[in-house]
Amino acid sequence: MIPISIVNGKYFIFDIDSVKRVRNDHLIIGTLSGTLSILPQQNILLGLPLQLTSEEALWLTEMGLGYLIFNLKSSGLNLEPKVAGDETRLNTVESSDSDRKLEIYQSESVQSELSADLRKIKDSVGYQTFKFFKSFQNGSRYAVLPGMRFGGKYLVYNGDPLRYHAQFIVQPLDYKKDDIGMINIVNNGRLSTGVKKLWVVAGEKEDGSTECFSVEWAGFG
Amino acid sequence: MEQEEDDLLNFDSSNQPDDDFGEVIQDWAVVAQKYQGKKRNTVPKRGVKDAEPLAQESTTYDERMLSEARNTMYEALSKTRRVPVPGNGSMDPLTIRYDRQTGEFYMTQPKGKFLETLGKTDRDGKTVWMFPEEAVFLVERGSCIAKYSDDDSHVLSLEELYSMAFANPGDYEKFMCYSHLKRCGYTIQRHAEYDEMIPLVTEVMVPVLSTKRFQLGHLANYLTRSLSWFRRLILPLVDRIGLFCFNGGLSRYPLLHPQHFEFSRYFRYSSMFSQLQTVFLRPSSHQEVQANQQTKYRICFNIWKPTPGFRKKSPPVPDFQVCVIDVNSTNFPSFEEVRSLLGRCDSHTVKKVERTSVATGPDDFKLKYGEKHILICIIDQGVMNFVRLNDSSFASEGLIWQDQWLQKKKFAPRKGGRKNRRKQ
Numbered sequence: 001m002i003p004i005s006i007v008n009g010k011y012f013i014f015d016i017d018s019v020k021r022v023r024n025d026h027l028i029i030g031t032l033s034g035t036l037s038i039l040p041q042q043n044i045l046l047g048l049p050l051q052l053t054s055e056e057a058l059w060l061t062e063m064g065l066g067y068l069i070f071n072l073k074s075s076g077l078n079l080e081p082k083v084a085g086d087e088t089r090l091n092t093v094e095s096s097d098s099d100r101k102l103e104i105y106q107s108e109s110v111q112s113e114l115s116a117d118l119r120k121i122k123d124s125v126g127y128q129t130f131k132f133f134k135s136f137q138n139g140s141r142y143a144v145l146p147g148m149r150f151g152g153k154y155l156v157y158n159g160d161p162l163r164y165h166a167q168f169i170v171q172p173l174d175y176k177k178d179d180i181g182m183i184n185i186v187n188n189g190r191l192s193t194g195v196k197k198l199w200v201v202a203g204e205k206e207d208g209s210t211e212c213f214s215v216e217w218a219g220f221g
Numbered sequence: 222m223e224q225e226e227d228d229l230l231n232f233d234s235s236n237q238p239d240d241d242f243g244e245v246i247q248d249w250a251v252v253a254q255k256y257q258g259k260k261r262n263t264v265p266k267r268g269v270k271d272a273e274p275l276a277q278e279s280t281t282y283d284e285r286m287l288s289e290a291r292n293t294m295y296e297a298l299s300k301t302r303r304v305p306v307p308g309n310g311s312m313d314p315l316t317i318r319y320d321r322q323t324g325e326f327y328m329t330q331p332k333g334k335f336l337e338t339l340g341k342t343d344r345d346g347k348t349v350w351m352f353p354e355e356a357v358f359l360v361e362r363g364s365c366i367a368k369y370s371d372d373d374s375h376v377l378s379l380e381e382l383y384s385m386a387f388a389n390p391g392d393y394e395k396f397m398c399y400s401h402l403k404r405c406g407y408t409i410q411r412h413a414e415y416d417e418m419i420p421l422v423t424e425v426m427v428p429v430l431s432t433k434r435f436q437l438g439h440l441a442n443y444l445t446r447s448l449s450w451f452r453r454l455i456l457p458l459v460d461r462i463g464l465f466c467f468n469g470g471l472s473r474y475p476l477l478h479p480q481h482f483e484f485s486r487y488f489r490y491s492s493m494f495s496q497l498q499t500v501f502l503r504p505s506s507h508q509e510v511q512a513n514q515q516t517k518y519r520i521c522f523n524i525w526k527p528t529p530g531f532r533k534k535s536p537p538v539p540d541f542q543v544c545v546i547d548v549n550s551t552n553f554p555s556f557e558e559v560r561s562l563l564g565r566c567d568s569h570t571v572k573k574v575e576r577t578s579v580a581t582g583p584d585d586f587k588l589k590y591g592e593k594h595i596l597i598c599i600i601d602q603g604v605m606n607f608v609r610l611n612d613s614s615f616a617s618e619g620l621i622w623q624d625q626w627l628q629k630k631k632f633a634p635r636k637g638g639r640k641n642r643r644k645q
Contacts, residue, residue: 005384031602031603037302045297049380051603148548159287163283
């Protein structure tokens, strides 16, 4: 199980072993977002912590691969056992980079309270959208990153982004209701072809499966 | 964002291949070399990527390259954070204290070059108070360590520090923007709007137009205003006189009369255009648009290019100002919000780089950069983009027309017209 820290509503992995594990085994990439102390004056290579997107955190917990931790000293969350005799176990875990004891609650009730936070994401991200994320992430063949660089929801890599270019710019839509729009097709089709990618429109069919359509700007004529 | 800016904010955009804008290709070997002491102070370059794995099933080539790249990265990441080396043996001047009761960061009798731009020195000159983002940044880059104010034995880990420093929603995004710009070498301070209410605007608008235009504006205003009674009383009179005069070839209908163009003759476009030109006063964003006190769009940081002799107590007018937005919770600001933001910001006008041509005509630079400008930092779960908005006053450039533009040019018969069309 991989510990995922919640700070300021964001999800972080602070230790290198977990970073290795999620990357090697599950192709969860996240974003390294700390300053590298050896090269502090540049923005291309950054260091720990690894920031996870809400979808990645949600996926890891849903798959039973990670659990959420919370540094209680700073939290305003009331984590006292609500009922006497509640089976709240307080696990005190040795923090990895100091001898100090970090209080980390691993009990069921706290986890559920924390995952209420995740449920909020499900509502805000839209469970639909998360399903698309899942459909790409499951099987750990594709790496899924936030897609703002190319104006989509997700950027999907056919392998580790460290070695390979992104292949798809994914835009989730409602299969039945949403209009793709001719202008959008031209817009995104031209952009994605220009950067050697495919624009992918993803929708969910009635039977729950994800259907994807890719758009390429042919440039005939 | 404009190119110049981009160069400043993005270390080596020149190295970027055209087809990969925005996508970062990382070469972690640089860090490894740095650790081995081979290279010093190099800005890392971007490495090379393949389009996709060679085959559906992983091949040995793919696996080897990938594991090499990964291992270099992991190795670089697993090195422990650099710890500052004190000059005289005592760590105290390099230690940031965190007060658990008040939640404040401070340093006592600190030393270091970073103090020129960071923190706020107390009146006694001994204590320097710091904002959370400043403290976290200093610890992250290895310039300082952090401890509790009442516990000297324990050095705070980055994880602990993070969870204490970022308490309010949106703090982490702002920190991301802060540390990104800081790593680029800018000097940054919090703007007053960061966590306080937006002050009501009391400034009186200064006329921006030149005196000549200002008078013209008045004239136009006056004319429009007087139009109603002008119509009722004087127009019939003027009509008769005008008709009389026109027949005699002396005068015309006044410009704003509906029949003006039926009876007036113009022989040049420029004289007609200059008659038609409506003179706007600048939208008085300074005066009218009062900031919505509950607005989500706040100017978070003042940014200066690195300037020698920067004094944090009395900083000069900032070069840029930035507003941080999280795409997942906030939309792009509406027109009203943008106007309000531009009205509130007070950064330097972008300085004019020497103009190459002396040609008269519109001032392209002014149109491009405007008087006021604001950066918007858009964050999508760890990915950051900057956008610059500025107000360009096209009206204040006056009439842009030259009669010789109409002079007939001799067109050469088009060769390869298809090619030309494609270029457009």
